[in-house]
Amino acid sequence: MTAERRGSERLVDLLSGQEEKLVGQWIEGVSHTLRGRLSAGELGHELRELYAALVAALRSGEDWRAEAFSEVRALLTELSRNRARQGFTPTETATAVFALKDLLAPSSETAQEDITAYLRLNRLVDALGLFTVETYAKTREEIIGSQAEQLLELSTPVVKLWDGVVAVPLVGTLDSARTQVVMEKLLQTLVDTGSDQAIIDITGVPAVDTEVAQHLLKTVVAARLMGAECTISGIRPQIAQTIVALGIQFGDIVTKATLADALKHALRRLGTENPAVAARSAR
Amino acid sequence: MNGQSVTAEEEFSTLPITTNDDVVRARQLVRALAQQAKLSLVDQTKLITAASELARNTLVHGGGGVMRSGLVERGGRRGVTARFEDSGPGIPDLDLALTDGWTSGNGMGLGLSGARRLTDDFTLASKPGAGTTVSITKWVR
Numbered sequence: 001m002t003a004e005r006r007g008s009e010r011l012v013d014l015l016s017g018q019e020e021k022l023v024g025q026w027i028e029g030v031s032h033t034l035r036g037r038l039s040a041g042e043l044g045h046e047l048r049e050l051y052a053a054l055v056a057a058l059r060s061g062e063d064w065r066a067e068a069f070s071e072v073r074a075l076l077t078e079l080s081r082n083r084a085r086q087g088f089t090p091t092e093t094a095t096a097v098f099a100l101k102d103l104l105a106p107s108s109e110t111a112q113e114d115i116t117a118y119l120r121l122n123r124l125v126d127a128l129g130l131f132t133v134e135t136y137a138k139t140r141e142e143i144i145g146s147q148a149e150q151l152l153e154l155s156t157p158v159v160k161l162w163d164g165v166v167a168v169p170l171v172g173t174l175d176s177a178r179t180q181v182v183m184e185k186l187l188q189t190l191v192d193t194g195s196d197q198a199i200i201d202i203t204g205v206p207a208v209d210t211e212v213a214q215h216l217l218k219t220v221v222a223a224r225l226m227g228a229e230c231t232i233s234g235i236r237p238q239i240a241q242t243i244v245a246l247g248i249q250f251g252d253i254v255t256k257a258t259l260a261d262a263l264k265h266a267l268r269r270l271g272t273e274n275p276a277v278a279a280r281s282a283r
Numbered sequence: 284m285n286g287q288s289v290t291a292e293e294e295f296s297t298l299p300i301t302t303n304d305d306v307v308r309a310r311q312l313v314r315a316l317a318q319q320a321k322l323s324l325v326d327q328t329k330l331i332t333a334a335s336e337l338a339r340n341t342l343v344h345g346g347g348g349v350m351r352s353g354l355v356e357r358g359g360r361r362g363v364t365a366r367f368e369d370s371g372p373g374i375p376d377l378d379l380a381l382t383d384g385w386t387s388g389n390g391m392g393l394g395l396s397g398a399r400r401l402t403d404d405f406t407l408a409s410k411p412g413a414g415t416t417v418s419i420t421k422w423v424r
């Protein structure tokens with residue numbers, strides 16, 4: 001048997017021999033650095049799974065890029081993604097992995113063979129720690145990217161569809177602050193363009209909760225106070241059913257299936273008040 | 284590991300709810316679970332909307348808290364559960380709070396009662412001074 005092979009085996013022996021005790025130490029050390037922001041159950045489960053996978057992988061070698069380590073890599077990927085999403089820092093995330101080294105930290109009495117095993121573990125853990133940080137960074141980038149996308153979508157401009165008709169397509173996940181900004185912009189555009197028909201299209205909105213509904217209703221009332229009329233279009237079937245189940249009443253607000261229907265309606269309304277516009281839109 | 288497998292209660296993922304962005308995050312998380320569970324589009328929308336209401340209540344009325352969520356199974360049926368927990372002021376009168384249109388603030392007062400109608404299982408537990416827990420589940424039909 002080669003020295004190389006023996007070193008590997010010793011490392012597996014050390015880690016699996018006192019598995020319960022070492023895993024316990026590891027969990028304790030890590031939970032300390034996270035200061036209780038992750039439940040003991042969650043963390044324990046996570047690290048136990050990882051430890052078992054690591055020991056299993058080590059039985060066939062120490063190359064963390066090898067096929068044998070695919071489970072370890074998958075678990076680390078999941079760990080760093082979760083940490084990134086839950087707002088932990090890169091240091092807090094990586095420390096969980098680096099803390100593995102402490103488990104075999106040698107003392108003055110440690111046998112040479114065990115010191116060698118410790119050094120081998122060190123090298124492996126360094127690589128795994130860096131892999132974790134890299135995955136973490138990638139996830140953060142994805143999160144930031146998708147947030148920017150949402151912002152962009154929500155800064156959707158209010159458009160003038162026709163003489164006297166303005167419309168705003170609402171897209172994406174709406175939160176209260178953003179909805180309010182869009183609604184204020186719509187009211188301002190009504191004034192700026194001297195329009196008296198407004199269309200709010202919600203085809204691109206995945207869910208309408210009571211808060212979003214409240215903003216919609218307030219906007220319609222405000223538009224009325226300004227002498228304008230507001231139509232809501234693009235209420236898809238699943239949204240309609242949800243609104244009804246929630247108990248929200250849209251009262252006498254005009255709703256249309258599509259933006260095109262809403263525009264037709266707005267033009268008709270303009271026409272009954274102003275024949276010149278009707279003539280123009282009829283052409 | 285496997286996104287398709289059912290999660291045991293104690294392994295539900297935990298999302299802190301302390302900002303407006305967290306409410307959006309809660310909604311996105313529940314959406315992902317609802318899609319994984321293959322809920323119908325209508326049921327997905329209902330569950331997401333209910334979660335949105337409860338997440339906002341946790342933030343606004345409960346002063347912040349957490350959402351625990353995961354896939355569940357009962358009698359061979361798959362479902363999604365989301366549980367909202369806070370240690371805020373609690374609700375003194377549950378019946379009143381569940382009354383359509385009743386609000387202690389400037390809301391529509393339809394969040395709690397609406398969430399109950401939108402989901403299959405709805406449990407509300409609250410102790411004045413000790414906080415509130417609301418749990419909802421939607422089952423695949």
Ligand SMILES: Nc1ncnc2c1ncn2[C@@H]1O[C@H](COP(=O)(O)OP(=O)(O)O)[C@@H](O)[C@H]1O
Binds near residue numbers: 336341386388393396
């Ligand atoms: N997590 C909570 N903690 C304390 N009070 C709550 C909580 N959730 C709901 N409530 C109370 O129940 C009432 C009704 O809630 P809801 O139906 O969502 O209406 P709204 O949020 O529009 O006021 C709230 O106004 C509040 O007084």
Ligand SMILES: [Mg+2]
Binds near residue numbers: 339340392393395
């Ligand atoms: Mg509410």
